Each structure stands twice: as structure tokens, then as C-alpha cells.
Amino acid sequence: MTIIDKPADVPAPRPDTDSGTPLLEVRDLHVEFKTRDGVAKAVNGVNYTVSAGETLAVLGESGSGKSVTAQAIMGILDMPPGRIPKGEILFRGEDMLKMSEEERRKIRGRKIAMIFQDALSSLNPVLSVGYQLGEMFRVHLGLSKKDAKARAIELMDRVKIPAAAARVGDYPHQFSGGMRQRIMIAMALALEPDLIIADEPTTALDVTVQAQVMDLLAELQREYNMGLILITHDLGVVADVADKIAVMYAGRIVETAPVHELYKRPAHPYTRGLLDSIPRLDQKGQELYAIKGLPPNLTRIPSGCAFNPRCPKAQDICRTEVPALSLVTEQDGTELPGRGSACHFWKETIHG
Amino acid sequence: MGRYVARRLLQMIPVFFGATLLIFLMVNVMGDPIAGLCGERACDTATAAQLKRQFGLDMPLWRQYTTYMGNVFTGDFGSAFNGQPVTQLMASAFPVTIRLTVVAILFEIVIGIALGVVTGLRRGRPVDTSVLVLTLVVISVPTFVTGLLLQLLLGVQWAWIKPSVSPEATFGELIVPGLVLASVSLAYVTRLTRTSLAENRRSDYVRTAVAKGLPRRRIVVRHLLRNSLIPVVTFIGTDIGALMGGAIVTERIFNIHGVGYQLYQGILRQNTQTVVGFVTVLVLVFLVANLLVDLLYAVLDPRIRYA
Numbered sequence: 252m253t254i255i256d257k258p259a260d261v262p263a264p265r266p267d268t269d270s271g272t273p274l275l276e277v278r279d280l281h282v283e284f285k286t287r288d289g290v291a292k293a294v295n296g297v298n299y300t301v302s303a304g305e306t307l308a309v310l311g312e313s314g315s316g317k318s319v320t321a322q323a324i325m326g327i328l329d330m331p332p333g334r335i336p337k338g339e340i341l342f343r344g345e346d347m348l349k350m351s352e353e354e355r356r357k358i359r360g361r362k363i364a365m366i367f368q369d370a371l372s373s374l375n376p377v378l379s380v381g382y383q384l385g386e387m388f389r390v391h392l393g394l395s396k397k398d399a400k401a402r403a404i405e406l407m408d409r410v411k412i413p414a415a416a417a418r419v420g421d422y423p424h425q426f427s428g429g430m431r432q433r434i435m436i437a438m439a440l441a442l443e444p445d446l447i448i449a450d451e452p453t454t455a456l457d458v459t460v461q462a463q464v465m466d467l468l469a470e471l472q473r474e475y476n477m478g479l480i481l482i483t484h485d486l487g488v489v490a491d492v493a494d495k496i497a498v499m500y501a502g503r504i505v506e507t508a509p510v511h512e513l514y515k516r517p518a519h520p521y522t523r524g525l526l527d528s529i530p531r532l533d534q535k536g537q538e539l540y541a542i543k544g545l546p547p548n549l550t551r552i553p554s555g556c557a558f559n560p561r562c563p564k565a566q567d568i569c570r571t572e573v574p575a576l577s578l579v580t581e582q583d584g585t586e587l588p589g590r591g592s593a594c595h596f597w598k599e600t601i602h603g
Numbered sequence: 604m605g606r607y608v609a610r611r612l613l614q615m616i617p618v619f620f621g622a623t624l625l626i627f628l629m630v631n632v633m634g635d636p637i638a639g640l641c642g643e644r645a646c647d648t649a650t651a652a653q654l655k656r657q658f659g660l661d662m663p664l665w666r667q668y669t670t671y672m673g674n675v676f677t678g679d680f681g682s683a684f685n686g687q688p689v690t691q692l693m694a695s696a697f698p699v700t701i702r703l704t705v706v707a708i709l710f711e712i713v714i715g716i717a718l719g720v721v722t723g724l725r726r727g728r729p730v731d732t733s734v735l736v737l738t739l740v741v742i743s744v745p746t747f748v749t750g751l752l753l754q755l756l757l758g759v760q761w762a763w764i765k766p767s768v769s770p771e772a773t774f775g776e777l778i779v780p781g782l783v784l785a786s787v788s789l790a791y792v793t794r795l796t797r798t799s800l801a802e803n804r805r806s807d808y809v810r811t812a813v814a815k816g817l818p819r820r821r822i823v824v825r826h827l828l829r830n831s832l833i834p835v836v837t838f839i840g841t842d843i844g845a846l847m848g849g850a851i852v853t854e855r856i857f858n859i860h861g862v863g864y865q866l867y868q869g870i871l872r873q874n875t876q877t878v879v880g881f882v883t884v885l886v887l888v889f890l891v892a893n894l895l896v897d898l899l900y901a902v903l904d905p906r907i908r909y910a
Contacts, residue, residue: 327813360816372807375826377833377904386825390817416685421907438815498791 272344273300274478275324275363281320282502283566285331291549293319295502296338298576301446301478306469308481308493312527316502316544317482321448324357324480342446355521361391364439366468367571368451370431374423380434381419387441406437407565409468427459433467440471446478453488465492486529488510495589498522501547501557504576507591518579518592518601520562528568556595568595607909608898615890620672622886623879626670630875644680647672672878675883681876683869689880691882693863697884699772700861703854704773704846706781711839719796720828726801735797749782750856777836780857784850788842794867795838799831806830833903840896844889848882 266485271273282294293364301307309317322328326347340347342363347355367373375383384406385399394402400419407415410433423431432452439447449468453461469492472479483489489496489510496513498506498521506519517523524542543563547553553560559569572595579590582602637799646654655661659670674681680689718738721733741749758766768776803809804827812826851863858864862881869877901907 314690325814327810356816356818359814360814365814367807367811369807373811375808375812376828376906377829378825379905387815391813391820424906438811 267310272341273302274305274343275480276325276339276341277320277364278339278341280320280323280340281336282323282328282333282338283336284333286402286550289550292552293502294323294551295552297499297502297504299497299507301480303445303478304473304476304483305495306472306479306493308483308489308496308533309499310486310496312484312487312546312550315499316388318450319502321365321450321480321482324557325359325363325448327359327365333334355495359392360387360444361442362444363446363448364442366432366435366439366447366449366452368488369455370428370435371423371455373435374431376423379420379422380426381517382443383393383514384419384434384438384441387438391442402441406441407434407439410434410437412437420437429457429464432456432460432464436464438469440475443475444477446480448480448482450482451484454483461488468492486514486525488540498525501552502549503593504591505558505593507576507589508579508587509589511521512587512590516601518590519594520596520600521558522562523600524561556593564596564597564599604901604909607709608651608894611897612893615887615894618890619883619886623672623675623883624668626879626882627671627875628664630873631664643741664714671879675880680880683872683874683877689876690832691846692877693881696860696862696865696881698865699859700847700850700854701776701815702774703770703781703784703850703861704843706777707846710782711789711792711842716731716794716796716832716835718793720800720823723792723797723800723804723831724823726797734793738793741786741790746787747852747856748781748784750853753779754856755784770860771857772848772861777859780853780859783856784846784853788846792835792838796831796835797836800827802853803827803831808815829903833900834903836903840892840899844885844892847888848885880884 259525267280275298277299280294280297284291284293288473297320299307309320311317312408319328324334326441335348342358374380381400381403384403388394388399389396404415404419407419412418412430412433415521426434452468455465456464457512465488466494481489481493493510495507495509497504498519500521506513506517506522508518513522514526517526527540528542530539542561546559553574555570556574559565562569574593574595576593577597579587579601661668678690682688683692718734722734725731754766757763765776766781768780809822809827812822846860850861851867854861854863855867865877866881869881901909
């Protein structure tokens, strides 16, 4: 149905990214919120990097700080009550936290885009999807209303929405859940950003649609060679698309690993717990495993390792000393690239 | 849409008849209309009986009602105490009241929404708190107090305006009365806009708009206001009906010869025809205003569809 004969589908060549600086680097990021019960420390020193074409999956329970980190990167934290007391967010080597609001605005949507969880509430109910998509072109590229609409149709075609030209004037509530999430993806993709942050993009969808949406996202990412931060609590979603995984707990990264290694040999008791709680077909009839206890209250994070009250392997040292994210090696000392674990007993966990 | 409008218009018919009948009955309970004709003195019995026959007041009530309604449909609303046809009174009173309503509504829209936006975007700041207190004061002080106070200060003490409005009632003369008339609704519009805006500011789609990198102005005007003003529009729409009929106090204070003034005179002189005639028209205004609001709702919010 595309009526435009511009060769816009060809991805623009990326500016040179192999000059050593990663696309995005988060350094020792801290975020806290002032609440009535005290200061909630949502993020406590997160470090991660994403390169062009790479997919980083950030895994964790609700309240582990994964979404807050993403919002800090996007610059859409509610401040106040939110506050970033410490840390750097480097985008192409430049600290975004030191930029002016106007500079950051120009990056948002154009260089770094975000896909939200609930597409129905995240799309404006009273504006047509064509308008909301076209807005990206009108604001960032200064296109006319007519051109923007044509580009919007093109985008909808791109994310495989049937009869795009006929549906461009429809409103979000007139689309199904999967189609709405495609529109969100199209919106994030509009200006071919360098980095996309997808905050639980498939949580609100049913399983068959989840797979379609994830496939689409992975396909587009490959095609445009974008960096992707995939925030999720669903281990199944991650396995197929991610390159590396960062597991978060109580605002800290507790384990990092290339995706398949994490599944094979977790190096942190929390990750082990997460993997064990996946229902398995060959254990039908048995009781499901669950990590006992609840995620910690962020205003009163336990001393030492935050996971210690729930950890089956906790010793005295876990209650007093915060474990640093240390390199994980093989038993003979050979380095495992990209692996790290913030556990005093990572050796026992991975090799035990 | 067409079917919906047709259905709504048909629904107006029973409402119209019911309302007129009620008013008709209530006015009859008010007392003897003939007594009003004789002014302060009591009428002598022979004259009263003759007048009664002349006006058809000796007929049973249902006959009076059907006769009246029959006349109304031929455009004859009867005549007022001084023999002036009620239609003539309407022709002079309604334009004045409409002008007054327009002034009042403009105040509500311009000042009310502006204050609502300012406070809604700065919740908890000094501006917000002071405007909030101010609206509370305006809402709790009755209109006749604000009206008389402004008249005394602006009209008499400082002589910035004429304390009473001339029969022509031009827009310029109606500014202060319009403000008085609008004051309470204006405060409500401010509060409604503020709450609605503050609530929507936290919504997901506003967060999306920010994440899209839109300039702040565009986020507020296109995304936030567009959604937040839906309840405000409803309020202002229904307020048009209320302002058209409810201006009795303000019109009395500033001596404006509009609908409220004529209604007041009609009630005072126990003139059935003036009261029933005016109120009937007001009922129609109310019904039409409500219909328009409902239709506007569908225009503003695409999720609402009338079939």
C-alpha cells in the first residue's frame, strides 16, 4: 500500500561506531526518590554499556530499578521526587546528565527512543495514530503535515500493520493489543534512532503476539543496526534476542553474562533462583520453585548483600559486606569474557 | 450520529411538555393572577369575575393548559401585566441576556482555563496555593455580595463604571456584571482544569510525548490540554443554560433588563404568562445546550461514538 517511491526503506549507514567508545555507557548511576517514608534508593550504582547492533537485556523483579535506570537514560524521570545524586550517562562519549534540557530533548526520540509497556495508555487516546507518528517527523525534521502523514503510513507498513493507508486516521482504541504495540515500535523507530529502550514491550500481550512483536523488534534492530536495551522480567523472551544480560536486584546489577552462558551456568544465587522458577514441562505435577521472601523495601535496603535475607547460601559476610561485581573465571583461572557476579560465593555458585 | 440527534430531539418532546405543565401548575399555586392586576388595592368582586371570564381563568385547569399550549404553538405567548405581548418582552430581554452570557462565558474560558493551566502545572507552589484560596473565597461568597460590593466600589466610590446598565446594555457596560455573573463558575472552571491537568500530567501518554522529544509547549497544548479540557467543556456547556436563566440576582443588582429581570417582574406581579413563557424558552435552551455538549463530547473524545 505504500504510495511513496522514495527509497526510505534502505537503512542509512551508521556513523562510525568502532572508535572505541560504546554507544551508551552508564557509569555508577544512582537514583533516589523522596517519599513520605524516607528516601527510596531505586538505583545504587549501575554500570552497563551498549554498542551499536547489540542487545542488552536487563532482567529483574518489579522494583529492582530496571525501569528507573531506563527512565534516567531517557531523561523522563519525575524530578522531583526523583533525584540523580551520582553517576554519568554517556551517549557517544558525552555525559547526558550535564546537557541542557533542550539538548536532551533533541536526543530524545531522534537518537534514543523508548517503547513502553502498555501501548493503550501510552498512546494519546484522542489523537489519531497517524498524527502521533507524524509528529516525530514534524517536530524533529520539520516536515509538512502531508509529508508527515505519508511517512507515517510508510512506517505502519514497515511494522506490518495491514491496510496502513486506510488505518492511518484511526485512534489507538480501534487497534488490537498487538497492533498497538507495533505502533509504539513504529513511533520509536520513526527517526531511525541509534538506541532503543524497550521497557517490557510484550508484557501486556498474549503469548502468540509476544513472539511476533519480539521477532519484529529483533528484525528491525538487525536491519538498522541499532543498540537495544530490553527491559523484562521474562527469561523466555530474553533467550532468543539478547546478546548479553544484566540481572538487577534492589537497584544494583548482581550478574552480567552473555545470554546463553547465563542460562547454562548462573554465577549468582538470585539468577539461579530466577532460572529455577521457570515452569518446566518435564517437571509437571511437582511444586513450582519460588524464591522465598519479598523484594526489599527500597527505603530500608538490607545491609551487606541486598539479597541476603532471601538467599539460601547466605553466610555472615553477606550480612555485613556489600559484594562488588567481580570478574567470573573458570576453575583454572581462565577469564570468561563479559561475565561478572556480585556474590561473595560466586565460585561455589558457578562451579559448585 | 444523525439517528442519535433525531432520537435526542424526539426525547425533548415529553420533557418539554412535562416541564411546561409543571411550571403551569406551580404558577397557579402562587395565587390569584387577577389580584396582581389590581396592584396594591383589592379588586372588587364584579371586576374580578369579569376579568376571570375574559382571561379564561374560570375554566378547569387542564382546559387552561391546553388553550395556552395551543396558543404557544401559534406563536402567541400571551401578554404581560401591562398588556405588552410576552413575545415582545422576550425580543427585548433575550438579546441582553445573551450578551451577558457571552461575556460571562468568555471570562470563564479565558481566565478560568488560564488559571487552571497555570496552577495545574505548578501544583503545590505558591501560585497554586494562592489561586486555590482565592477560588475558595469566590465560591463561598454569594453573588449578591460580590455584585453589590463591586457596584459600590467601581461604580459609586471610584466611578470607573456606571453603577447601572442602560436599556441598550452594550458589551462594554456588561463587563463588570458579566464578571460577577461568571465568578463562581469561573472558580469552578479553574479548579476543574487544575485537577484534570494535574491528573493527566502523570499519565502514560504524556510520558510518551516527553520521550518523543516534543517541546514542552507542544506537550502541554496538544497532548495534555486536549485531554484535560474534555470535562471542562462539559461544565461550561451546561453552564450556558444556567447562566441564561440564573442571572436574576446579577440583573437586579445592575438593573439589566434581561431575562432574569423580566422573570422577576413576572413572579412579583403573579403574571402566569410571562413566567411560563420565559421558563418554557429557558427549558428549550437547556435541552439544546445539553445536546450540543453531548455532541461536542464525541468530537473531543473519539472513543465516544453515538449510534
